[in-house]
Each structure stands twice: as structure tokens, then as C-alpha cells.
Amino acid sequence: MKNLFIAFTILFTTSLIAQTHQIIKHDGETMDINFIKTANNLVYYTLPQSVEEKTISQYAVAQLNEKSKSDSKIISEKIQLNGKSDYKKVVVLKKHQTIGLKESGIITSFYGGTKGESPLSFSDNGEKRLKQNAALKGSAFIVILSNKPKDLKAAIYTY
Known part of the structure; x- marks a missing residue:
């Protein structure tokens, strides 16, 4: 009876520790992980034999495969510019x-606002200008570093 209890304990413990998912990134890299959740454009996971929670951008992950059920879920579509x-x-x-995304540089631009333009309108047009410059360089993601008049600046990211 004692041996049977130990055998069941080992079986259940092994299944809890086992790698349950595989992430396939847009750049082709694969990672074996224990999936936790997705929230706020992030995928939360732990690595095998670790309890430390890690995150990766949802936009960097193409697919999440569940190993035990051979089930897969599309996390994000690749953005083609x-x-x-x-x-x-x-x-x-x-x-x-x-x-999980790769920084590929910094873009700058100048946007001279028109007289009487509201700050919100200026901000929107500045963001549009930065997006256009990023699209021209083939980068699908930006982080706006500065949206001030005469100093539009953003970091651009790719897969």
C-alpha cells in the first residue's frame, strides 16, 4: 500500500513539473515553458524547473502549443508592412x-504644428508621423520616447 501511494505521488508530481506548453515566436525560435496566462499584451510563463514568473510580449509570440493535448492557439498574427x-x-x-522583440534603432522626426492646433491634435499627428517613419523602415512596433514639438523620437522594434 505504501509503495502504491509513493508511485501515485511521483506520477502526479511529475505531471505538475512537466513542460506543458511550447511557444513558437515569429522569428522561428521555440521555447518549452509552463504557460500561466495572457494579460495586458504580455504572455506570463515559467521555465521548466523554475518557479520564477517571466513575461514575453504577446506580439513576439506567434503560437502556443499545448503538448499534452496537441492543441495549439494563435497568440498574434505577424504584421507585414x-x-x-x-x-x-x-x-x-x-x-x-x-x-522578446528586437530593438532595431531610434527614429526622429520634426512636426511643426499649425497655429491654433490643440495639444491633443499635435500629439496625434506626431504619433502618426513616427508611425509613418517606422513603416518606411519596416518596423511594426514603436515605443514613443518623446512627443514634444520639434523633438519627436521613438525606438523601433522588429521580430
């Missing part, structure tokens, strides 16, 4: 949402 006209596809992220 074909020039400056695709600026509406460029996503503005916060710095903590870029984990």
Missing part, C-alpha cells in the same frame, strides 16, 4: 511590452 502607406498597422507599445 509594405511601406509608408501601412503606417496604420504599426503598434505603439510601452517599454515593458517589448520583451
